[in-house]
Amino acid sequence: MNALTALQPQLSLSLADWLADLAVDALIDEADLSPKPGLVDRRGSGAHTDLHLGLMHASALALWPSFKAMAEAAQQRGEVDQQLRDEVGRLGRDGEAEMLRVTDGVNTHRGAIWALGLLSAAAALESDALAPAQVALRAARLALFNDRAAPVAADSHGAQVCRLYGVHGAREEAQLGFPAVVQQALPQLARSRAAGVGEQSARLDALLAIMTQLADTCVLYRAGMAGLTCMQSGARAVLAAGGCASLDGRRLLRELERDMLRLRASPGGAADLLAATLFLDRLQHGLPAQLGSL
């Protein structure tokens, strides 16, 4: 061992550590990405009065142990079944409690805990089958089990608008295998990258691709069907004009942001699914060298 090697810390990275790192990185990258219409980003708080970038970062970092625990639970159980669903549900609720403790009661990442928690567990179950569609399908199978220990919940905002408008929300998006991520966002991310636009514009395009179709219950709750239609048609217009890297696309993105701020509409569900997109995108490049033997 030479002197330099002796000074290097011994890295012992487990699969669960790595998945938790990816989940937290995805949340931080999502929060930092700018300019996002209506959402918290580097420029400000978007349509929110109780959220800011520092709070989003603190919340993301506080969730690391929860994502790690969900991945470990999946590794220990080894298969998608009712017991794993119960365990992931319990850990997800603990994660929500930790989020609320760190943020002093503000909902920064409820939908993200749900999506990234399921995906972390699904990835940990089979570390040699990490293609986005494979991971999303395992997550869907897990989401289809009933969370038997879930408390009889107060009527959430999402549940209220799903009933009112007959749309599907965060639960069904997961149960369907995250179609907004697998069929919209990841293909758009690949197309924009292939067109040679910068990474930040490619990620914004991926967010817009989600917004073109999603029944985002955050938007529906705050701004009704008019807000949802504004979000979807505005996102379509930006992409049709050439996306966020083009001058016309940028102009339409500013218009979309202005309209969404006027309606107080914030696409929080789309933001969560962008984080899920960034997680699956990193995952598909395979395990880091230290984990290669797993």
Ligand SMILES: CC(C)(COP(=O)(O)OP(=O)(O)OC[C@H]1O[C@@H](n2cnc3c(N)ncnc32)[C@H](O)[C@@H]1O)[C@@H](O)C(=O)NCCC(=O)NCCS
């Ligand atoms: C299924 C969840 C997301 C609750 O959904 P519900 O729509 O009832 O709740 P709520 O309106 O409070 O939050 C929904 C969240 O999903 C995001 N979201 C909104 N619309 C969508 C959509 N169409 N697709 C995906 N995500 C969306 C939003 O950002 C929001 O934060 C989940 O948090 C849950 O079941 N919580 C109970 C505790 C639990 O079982 N936890 C285990 C987690 S593994």
Ligand SMILES: Nc1ncnc2c1ncn2[C@@H]1O[C@H](COP(=O)(O)OP(=O)(O)OP(=O)(O)O)[C@@H](O)[C@H]1O
């Ligand atoms: N960058 C971001 N900016 C804003 N919201 C985000 C961002 N990233 C993710 N989100 C999601 O948006 C949700 C916040 O939405 P919202 O404020 O509408 O929720 P709420 O507190 O339940 O409702 P309301 O504030 O309308 O009473 C969070 O749960 C989070 O998952």
